[in-house]
Amino acid sequence: MVAISEAMATALQAYRLGNLVQAEWLCSQVLEQQPHMIAALHLLGAIAAQTGRLESAVKHYQTVITLDPNHFEAHGNLAVVLQDQGEWNTAAAHFQRSLRLNPSHAPTHFNAGNLALKQNQLEQAIAHYQQAIVLKPNYAKAYNNLGHALRQQGNLEAAIAQYRQAIALIPDDAQAHNNLGNALQAQGQFEAVIAHYQTALALQPGNAEVQFNLGNAFRLMEQSEQAINHYQQALTLKPDWAAVHNNLALCLQEQQQFEAAIAHFRQALALEPENADAHNNLGVAFYEMNQLEDAIEQCQQAIDLRPQFAEAHLNLSMALLAAGDYQRGLSEYEWRWDAQDLQRPSLPGAVWDGSALEGRTLLLYTEQGLGDAIQYIRYVPFLAEQSRVMVECPDNLIRLFATMPAIAQLIPQGSPLPEFDVHLPLMSLPYVLNESLATIPNRVPYLSVPEADRSQRVDQQLPVEASLDRPLSDRPFKIGIVWASVALNHPRQRKSYRNRTASLAVFMQALCPLNVELYSLQVGAHAAEIAEYGFQHRLHDLSPQLQDFAATAGAIAQLDLVISVDTAVAHLAGALAKPVWVVLPFAGDWRWLLHREDSPWYPTMRLFRQHTPGDWDGVMATVAQALALDQSRIDKSGA
Numbered sequence: 264m265v266a267i268s269e270a271m272a273t274a275l276q277a278y279r280l281g282n283l284v285q286a287e288w289l290c291s292q293v294l295e296q297q298p299h300m301i302a303a304l305h306l307l308g309a310i311a312a313q314t315g316r317l318e319s320a321v322k323h324y325q326t327v328i329t330l331d332p333n334h335f336e337a338h339g340n341l342a343v344v345l346q347d348q349g350e351w352n353t354a355a356a357h358f359q360r361s362l363r364l365n366p367s368h369a370p371t372h373f374n375a376g377n378l379a380l381k382q383n384q385l386e387q388a389i390a391h392y393q394q395a396i397v398l399k400p401n402y403a404k405a406y407n408n409l410g411h412a413l414r415q416q417g418n419l420e421a422a423i424a425q426y427r428q429a430i431a432l433i434p435d436d437a438q439a440h441n442n443l444g445n446a447l448q449a450q451g452q453f454e455a456v457i458a459h460y461q462t463a464l465a466l467q468p469g470n471a472e473v474q475f476n477l478g479n480a481f482r483l484m485e486q487s488e489q490a491i492n493h494y495q496q497a498l499t500l501k502p503d504w505a506a507v508h509n510n511l512a513l514c515l516q517e518q519q520q521f522e523a524a525i526a527h528f529r530q531a532l533a534l535e536p537e538n539a540d541a542h543n544n545l546g547v548a549f550y551e552m553n554q555l556e557d558a559i560e561q562c563q564q565a566i567d568l569r570p571q572f573a574e575a576h577l578n579l580s581m582a583l584l585a586a587g588d589y590q591r592g593l594s595e596y597e598w599r600w601d602a603q604d605l606q607r608p609s610l611p612g613a614v615w616d617g618s619a620l621e622g623r624t625l626l627l628y629t630e631q632g633l634g635d636a637i638q639y640i641r642y643v644p645f646l647a648e649q650s651r652v653m654v655e656c657p658d659n660l661i662r663l664f665a666t667m668p669a670i671a672q673l674i675p676q677g678s679p680l681p682e683f684d685v686h687l688p689l690m691s692l693p694y695v696l697n698e699s700l701a702t703i704p705n706r707v708p709y710l711s712v713p714e715a716d717r718s719q720r721v722d723q724q725l726p727v728e729a730s731l732d733r734p735l736s737d738r739p740f741k742i743g744i745v746w747a748s749v750a751l752n753h754p755r756q757r758k759s760y761r762n763r764t765a766s767l768a769v770f771m772q773a774l775c776p777l778n779v780e781l782y783s784l785q786v787g788a789h790a791a792e793i794a795e796y797g798f799q800h801r802l803h804d805l806s807p808q809l810q811d812f813a814a815t816a817g818a819i820a821q822l823d824l825v826i827s828v829d830t831a832v833a834h835l836a837g838a839l840a841k842p843v844w845v846v847l848p849f850a851g852d853w854r855w856l857l858h859r860e861d862s863p864w865y866p867t868m869r870l871f872r873q874h875t876p877g878d879w880d881g882v883m884a885t886v887a888q889a890l891a892l893d894q895s896r897i898d899k900s901g902a
Contacts (some may be wrong), residue, residue: 266567267297269523270289270292271289271290271300271302271303273285273289274306275306278309278310283310286306287307287310288726288800290303290304290307292856294307297338300551301327301331304327304330305327305336307319307323308320308337308341308390309325311323312343317348320340320341320344324337324340324344328469334828335361335362337682338357338358338360338361339368339370339371340363342356342358342378345357346374346377351378351382352379353382355378358374358378362863365421367398368398369398372391372395373392373395373408375391375403376388376390376391376392376408376409376412377388377408379391380408380411380412380415383415385415388412389409389412389413392408392409392412393409401432406425406426406428406432407425407426407442409425410422410424410442410443411442417767419446419450423443423447426442427443431440437462437464437470438475440462441459443459444459444460444481448476448483453483453484455481456601458636460473460476460477461477469500471497471500471501471504474494474496474500475493475494475497475504477493478490478491478492478497478510478511481493482510482513487514488518490514491515494507495511503536504534505530505531505538505541506531508531508534508614510609511527512524512526513544515527516544518875519551519660521876523551524548525552528545539564539568540774541568542564542565543562543575543578546560546561546582547578551850553857555582555585555586555857559579559582561585562576562578562582565741573598573601573602574602576598577594577595577596577598577602579595580592580593580596580599580853584854585851585853585855585856586857590697591698592697593693593694596694597691599690605630607688608628609851610626610686612683613684613685614685614686615686615695616695617695617696617697619649621649622649622650623650624651624671624682624683625646625651625652625653625686625687626653626680626683626685627646627652627653627654627688627689628654628676628687629654629655629688629689630689631690633659633660634829634831634834636656636660637663637710638854638864640654640667641704641838642692643669643695645704646669646670646692647671651671652671653670653674653683654670654689655673655674656673657675658676659785659810660811661675662713662716662810662811662813663684663816663835665704665713665813666710666711666713667710676805686779705864706838707837707838707865707866709838710835712820712839713813715813716813716814716816717817719808719814719817719818720821721782721818739778740821740823741779741780741782741821741822742774742776742780742782742822742823742824742825742890743781743782743783743827743832743836744774744781744782744784744825744826745785745804745825745826745828745829746764746765746767746789746828747765747785747787749830763828763829763848765879767793767796768796770883771796771801772883773884773886773887774890775801777887777890780820782802783802783870784818784819784832786815805891812831815840818830819835819836819841820841824843825841826843826844826846827844828847829846829847829848829851829852829855836867837864838865840866840867842867842869843867843868843869844868844869844870844871844886845862846871846880846883846886847870847880848872848876849872849878851872855870871886871889
């Protein structure tokens, strides 16, 4: 008996020192003499669990429980192993049995909390972690996991407090710093986020998860180069991590390194073929390379994997529409309400489905960009033949839309709505009308300049009437320019803003050498660039007088040509039947289709496209050459 006691003491010491082979051998020797030695069987269970032999661990713990049904530690440890095997309900029963036998055992409360957390039983998990802390106030792991449960519950502030407490107890706990960084990132506290991730990385330089999280933080801060560096570090440590390949590809895509982005999206899909997000992202990358067939295929695969994937439906719609497939594309475009931060208004009455209106009152309302509203308002005259049409729109479109007699009533956005029978968002009109490329109503002008804005001069040196009555060859050629779109907050809109915004310097470098007068139709923050870059003596700033789109229409009417990036001003010039040249990025918006210099929406519009992504200099050089050629023709003709 003495020898057995000594052997068990030595086995326990070997176990604590990590010498599992010796501990296991000693236990086996003990069991040869006493086959029912509970301490040896229990320790063998712990050794088997630690070395990944879960079935063996279960057998040892079950043997202990058979010999001693009230062995609370065996119940608790068996529960942990069963949990690892995915037998959660049986594990929960053994945790409950263990806690009934010894309700004051903090580790069992901790482990029971872990199981409840996995089962998404958050209240139960929180209660177990809190009880573990009551029993063991310095239980750092319990504070950390309590933070997890509170974070999943949506209580970020409380979660952050728990993570901080875990760090206070064990300042060198890399995982706690990482977890605190994750929680702070959800609050947008990026400086603190980076600090905690970097601390975690200093404590564990080979931690791929922290490298990944740092990459995510920098990506959210739109610091793509630093994000790329951390993602690459994560892949060095863990090459087969699909999520890192996906997020690295997103950053490369932001930097317009499309071929590299596509390669990493493909790698993510090689690792996770049924990753719907990666298929969708690859589809967007193909769209931005103007590879529409591939874009359609990838977005469709994403939808096949996740039928309610709204963003993939929206991306599919844009690829189909850009390819000219309006029937499918317009149907898919109806998913935009679920894919973006669009708030579908709660309105009485029915949504109009395109059926005969028969004199009913139809309310149309704007939903997205101002250019979209200007583009789609063209349908009102047709609709007014069979109904009374009311339009709700932003204030800065009211006076412009008032020039369309077919609109029975205009309602400023946010004002009380009068009674109506049916309603529809303006951008759903092509869908309910079963539109196609061949049937787009493209008669212009369909908007005009209000009487009050016709006398607003853009040329302070010469009366407008006298200037415009003279032949083009005898007067300065007046060009209005817009070089930047409007920055908005949604990630998709911010990306669109960057894609559709050029440099004023690039515009001026291309246009200044020509014998033209330049007028800025730019409004908002970018209008200040005229003075900032010293162009005020070469470019007339009209922004002070452009208080709404009716005023902008008055200015456009006095110009010979408008040159604009893809903005509402381009749509306005086209709606007024004014010659307008639109400067497009390499992958333009769907409505401009592909490989066309004209637009089915606006007969007076000419399209100029980048030949490579981001090359504004090249496309503006093409614009300047075309403008010089047109001027030469005018000079020769004397028109």
